[in-house]
Amino acid sequence: MNRFKVVPGSQADFEEVWTTRETHLRGVRGFVTFHLLRGPKREDHTLYSSHSVWRSRADFEAWTQSEAFRRAHRDAGSNRPLYLGHPEFEGFEVIQTVESGAPTQRAKER
Numbered sequence: 001m002n003r004f005k006v007v008p009g010s011q012a013d014f015e016e017v018w019t020t021r022e023t024h025l026r027g028v029r030g031f032v033t034f035h036l037l038r039g040p041k042r043e044d045h046t047l048y049s050s051h052s053v054w055r056s057r058a059d060f061e062a063w064t065q066s067e068a069f070r071r072a073h074r075d076a077g078s079n080r081p082l083y084l085g086h087p088e089f090e091g092f093e094v095i096q097t098v099e100s101g102a103p104t105q106r107a108k109e110r
């Protein structure tokens with residue numbers, strides 16, 4: 001997850017940068033899913049997170065050194081005025097997963 005503190009009044013522009021971008025993620029080895037998340041609104045910013053899920057840490061690290069990553073970030077610097085300071089990267093490892101699925105389906109079948 002990369003966290004961005006977006007300055008008041010720039011939320012729409014920030015969301016537009018993301019939602020209209022040309023993504024280079026599809027087909028990258030180990031890529032699972034991507035979300036742009038909007039979080040709490042504070043006095044001086046609204047928190048956003050770009051959240052990507054990868055099959056393994058090695059796949060994620062390979063992507064950060066790939067041409068797909070370079071292409072996705074070619075113009076990223078030009079969007080600096082939209083947020084405070086630097087984006088903050090935090091990597092997480094999945095310890096436990098719980099998903100909806102089998103139990104709900106069984107309930108429906110009955």
Ligand code: HEM
Pocket residue numbers: 001002017018021022023024025034050051052064068072073075076077079087089
């Ligand atoms: C390890 C660090 C980073 C990770 C994991 C990361 C993650 C991502 C991901 C998953 C995307 C979407 C790529 C696609 O759809 O192909 C992206 C795009 C983007 N990233 Fe990063 N990023 C990192 C570093 C940075 C930094 C340092 C900046 C700010 C200078 C930044 C700003 C952006 C912006 C603005 C976009 C949208 C691209 C556009 O302008 O169209 N990222 N990033």
